[in-house]
Amino acid sequence: MRSIFKSKNTLVRTVSYRQYALKSLSSFDLSNCIPKRRHMTSPLFLNLTFFKPTFIARNKKIAEFSSISYAIRNEVGDLKANKKKGIAEGIANDKGISFECETGNYHTFCPISCVSWLYQKIEDSFFLVIGTKTCGFFLQNALGVMIFAEPRYAMAELEESDISAQLNDYKELKRLCLQIKQDRNPSVIVWIGTCTTEIIKMDLESMAPKLEAELGIPIVVARANGLDYAFTQGEDTVLAAMAQKCPYTNETAVDGVTLPIFSTSQKIEEFKHKQRETTAQVQGNSLVTNKSTTNQIQQIPTYNLVLFGSLPSTVTTQLTLELKKQGVEVSGWLPAQRYTDLPALGENVYVCGVNPFLSRTATTLMRRRKCKLIGAPFPIGPDGTRAWVEKICSVLDIVPQGLEEREKKVWEGLEDYLALVKGKSVFFMGDNLLEISLARFLTRCGMIVYEIGIPYMDKRYQAAELALLEKTCKEMNVPMPRIVEKPDNYYQIQRIKELKPDLTITGMAHSNPLEARGITTKWSVEFTFAQIHGFTNCKDILELVTRPLRRNESLDSLGWKTLVK
Numbered sequence: 001m002r003s004i005f006k007s008k009n010t011l012v013r014t015v016s017y018r019q020y021a022l023k024s025l026s027s028f029d030l031s032n033c034i035p036k037r038r039h040m041t042s043p044l045f046l047n048l049t050f051f052k053p054t055f056i057a058r059n060k061k062i063a064e065f066s067s068i069s070y071a072i073r074n075e076v077g078d079l080k081a082n083k084k085k086g087i088a089e090g091i092a093n094d095k096g097i098s099f100e101c102e103t104g105n106y107h108t109f110c111p112i113s114c115v116s117w118l119y120q121k122i123e124d125s126f127f128l129v130i131g132t133k134t135c136g137f138f139l140q141n142a143l144g145v146m147i148f149a150e151p152r153y154a155m156a157e158l159e160e161s162d163i164s165a166q167l168n169d170y171k172e173l174k175r176l177c178l179q180i181k182q183d184r185n186p187s188v189i190v191w192i193g194t195c196t197t198e199i200i201k202m203d204l205e206s207m208a209p210k211l212e213a214e215l216g217i218p219i220v221v222a223r224a225n226g227l228d229y230a231f232t233q234g235e236d237t238v239l240a241a242m243a244q245k246c247p248y249t250n251e252t253a254v255d256g257v258t259l260p261i262f263s264t265s266q267k268i269e270e271f272k273h274k275q276r277e278t279t280a281q282v283q284g285n286s287l288v289t290n291k292s293t294t295n296q297i298q299q300i301p302t303y304n305l306v307l308f309g310s311l312p313s314t315v316t317t318q319l320t321l322e323l324k325k326q327g328v329e330v331s332g333w334l335p336a337q338r339y340t341d342l343p344a345l346g347e348n349v350y351v352c353g354v355n356p357f358l359s360r361t362a363t364t365l366m367r368r369r370k371c372k373l374i375g376a377p378f379p380i381g382p383d384g385t386r387a388w389v390e391k392i393c394s395v396l397d398i399v400p401q402g403l404e405e406r407e408k409k410v411w412e413g414l415e416d417y418l419a420l421v422k423g424k425s426v427f428f429m430g431d432n433l434l435e436i437s438l439a440r441f442l443t444r445c446g447m448i449v450y451e452i453g454i455p456y457m458d459k460r461y462q463a464a465e466l467a468l469l470e471k472t473c474k475e476m477n478v479p480m481p482r483i484v485e486k487p488d489n490y491y492q493i494q495r496i497k498e499l500k501p502d503l504t505i506t507g508m509a510h511s512n513p514l515e516a517r518g519i520t521t522k523w524s525v526e527f528t529f530a531q532i533h534g535f536t537n538c539k540d541i542l543e544l545v546t547r548p549l550r551r552n553e554s555l556d557s558l559g560w561k562t563l564v565k
Helices: 058-081 088-092 111-121 133-142 144-149 169-183 195-199 204-215 233-243 264-283 286-299 313-325 359-367 381-395 403-413 415-421 435-444 463-476 489-499 508-516 525-529 538-557
Strands: 098-101 125-131 153-157 188-193 219-222 251-254 257-260 304-308 330-334 349-353 425-428 448-454 482-485 503-506 521-523
Touching: 111 125, 111 133, 111 188, 111 233, 125 133, 125 169, 125 195, 133 153, 153 169, 169 188, 169 204, 188 204, 188 233, 204 219, 219 233, 233 330, 233 359, 304 313, 304 359, 313 330, 313 381, 349 359, 349 381, 381 403, 381 435, 381 463, 381 538, 403 415, 415 538, 425 435, 425 489, 435 448, 435 463, 435 538, 448 489, 489 508, 503 508, 503 538, 508 521, 521 525, 521 538, 525 538
Parallel strands: 098 482, 125 153, 125 188, 188 219, 304 330, 304 349, 425 448, 425 503, 448 482, 503 521
Antiparallel strands: 251 257
């Protein structure tokens, strides 16, 4: 294991060793499958197959697909034909959202890509990716723009001697971490495990506490490997591991009322408030001061609310202020902008997520840290943000004020974009687990969602979002979309040819091939890196969605209608 320095202060992500890439190990029922090939002769991989199974009953699958496509095509055709007359009867007979599961391949980024935004979010951190040459190539290609900016992440390369256990992993990691401490002196070092560390069973969790004691720097171990369903789950893994490092809440009782002790920044604010209060007692009337002190004590919240999800600082400030307008004080964010400002967690702490791919973090907060999860829709779009704020207020026994007017004002500012998307159809192939929230928002904008492909979905964590999607479809009088988990791309392309959507939101792997076939596409990864949360960022979502539609209109005006053969 080694890491090469480009200069005195910069770790260059260089790697060596040939990776045995295990992209996805899912639990398949091999009794119903026929493997394509078995040519792995190494004892380590004797019982592993690096392929997706081919079903015996393929003809049956095609028959099922044909009937489904025919049904959807008829439903959409009826919708267009009866658009003026209304489809109240069809909506009334709708049984709800249909869920299906296929066994398609996962064409997505590797979850270690979460390093690209997490190292910028946590300013005093350093990320060490422990992997092979393939991981290094991915990081250099995906994040190569930041090479000359001295980024706070590096690559610990696994060599032949690491794989064959000829080197001591602990000594090698200790040497690298000492080098990082001397160079950067971070507040926390995050070890990112990869596919190879899973395969060779590197026990990073047992090495980290020993190395923590020697270095005096906290080490967070996150296995953000390629065995996950989507690349956004890398953030989920890191936040779940970081939740274990958050301090515990110490609670005190004052006159029978339980008051939580907040994080460091809130303690400073509390100290400043007491200073101002003491000055007022010296200068003014003590009787009046005592009354104001009593009022201030009554206004201290008896709850502790922590929001989890990595968002830019401007967006976290916007969401915090939206809640503050309703009288809801946010105790902290996970992750915080600095590792030393992580929020305190405990039994009387309410937690609420802002992204739909953080189910593992939510489970950790509930089971390990005994927090109370607020199951709310996610603050994507005006409707989602309003529902998110309302749900938090209802749990905390606060009556929200002015949200309806706030949402209405935002929709009025989006009228130019709504005119472009109204009546258009969209098809989600599935990539980043944001599909349900985006489909709900686009349905509210007047679009028709044919299908929502999604690599993985936790129905418990997204229950509120699914309920809002169903409610939105009924209010907008459109058919309920089909949700296909782990979609098979072959069948998806056939359905796209049948349905002919106006826009297909897909991963980068399929975008160019689909465009070559005359299908308008939009990269789903752009929604991951764009600011799409809250009331003020709704325009950015529609800007991304309408860009290919506006491009097509511009080309049509020039007479360029046939761009592909």
